[in-house]
Amino acid sequence: MVSGVRVTRKSARSKASASSAARKTSRSTGVADSPPDSPPVATSRVTGASRVTASSGSEDPTQSPFYMHHADHPGLNIISHRLDETNYGDWSVAMRISLDAKNKLCFIDGSLPRPLESDGNFRLWSRCNSMVKSWLLNSVSPQIYRSILRMNDAADIWRDLFSRFHLTNLPRTYNLTQEIQDLRQGSMSLSEYYTLLKTLWDQLDSTEDLDDPCTCGKATRLQQKAERAKIVKFLAGLNESYAIVRRQIIAKKALPSLAELFRFLK
Numbered sequence: 001m002v003s004g005v006r007v008t009r010k011s012a013r014s015k016a017s018a019s020s021a022a023r024k025t026s027r028s029t030g031v032a033d034s035p036p037d038s039p040p041v042a043t044s045r046v047t048g049a050s051r052v053t054a055s056s057g058s059e060d061p062t063q064s065p066f067y068m069h070h071a072d073h074p075g076l077n078i079i080s081h082r083l084d085e086t087n088y089g090d091w092s093v094a095m096r097i098s099l100d101a102k103n104k105l106c107f108i109d110g111s112l113p114r115p116l117e118s119d120g121n122f123r124l125w126s127r128c129n130s131m132v133k134s135w136l137l138n139s140v141s142p143q144i145y146r147s148i149l150r151m152n153d154a155a156d157i158w159r160d161l162f163s164r165f166h167l168t169n170l171p172r173t174y175n176l177t178q179e180i181q182d183l184r185q186g187s188m189s190l191s192e193y194y195t196l197l198k199t200l201w202d203q204l205d206s207t208e209d210l211d212d213p214c215t216c217g218k219a220t221r222l223q224q225k226a227e228r229a230k231i232v233k234f235l236a237g238l239n240e241s242y243a244i245v246r247r248q249i250i251a252k253k254a255l256p257s258l259a260e261l262f263r264f265l266k
Helices: 002-029 088-101 122-138 142-148 154-165 170-182 190-206 217-236 240-251 258-265
Strands: none
Touching: 088 122, 088 154, 088 190, 122 142, 122 154, 142 154, 170 190, 190 217, 190 258, 217 240, 217 258, 240 258
């Protein structure tokens, strides 16, 4: 009876020793009990951007220009009106705003050029480029659509539209200038008159070529002169009910800004 108990205890000790040895062997050979949580993630770079990876680490993939939201698709209209031969200024501003919101401006301004096909990011770039091209195609008239459909890069489309419609706006500049000069308050409220006049000024400004803007002191003086001309035009177009206050404002040595003047009269 005693002998049987001793054998049982010895057997148990042998099993425990074997289990301990197995654990030591596992540690010494580097064999893990379970696979790692996620595989290593490779990173690479292309000029102006980082490669998007499946990593969920410290880098936020939504900050990459290659990131696509699940709601993005080629049939999406990202602005509400289409480009024709008369509205390039408004269209380009609206398009830049929408593309900036989607972190895709770099695909039209040339800051993220087409990589080599051997580059690890080529497919990512190509997919995003095609998406931006689709959005541009969706936002132009049928006549313009046919002329840009076969262009390879979204940046090429953007440059083509700029060269065609931005620099050939002399008739539009003339018409806007005439409309501003002829505008009077008439039956419009003060707010309606100010809003229409400001809209026309903004449209006129958008016809100017600002690819190489001047940053010298002369530019500041020109801006001040233009602001003064706008104030004079705004006052000149007011109804006669504002005649007294208009004379008072003109007599001041320092004119208020256009926005301040509108708030004062309102």
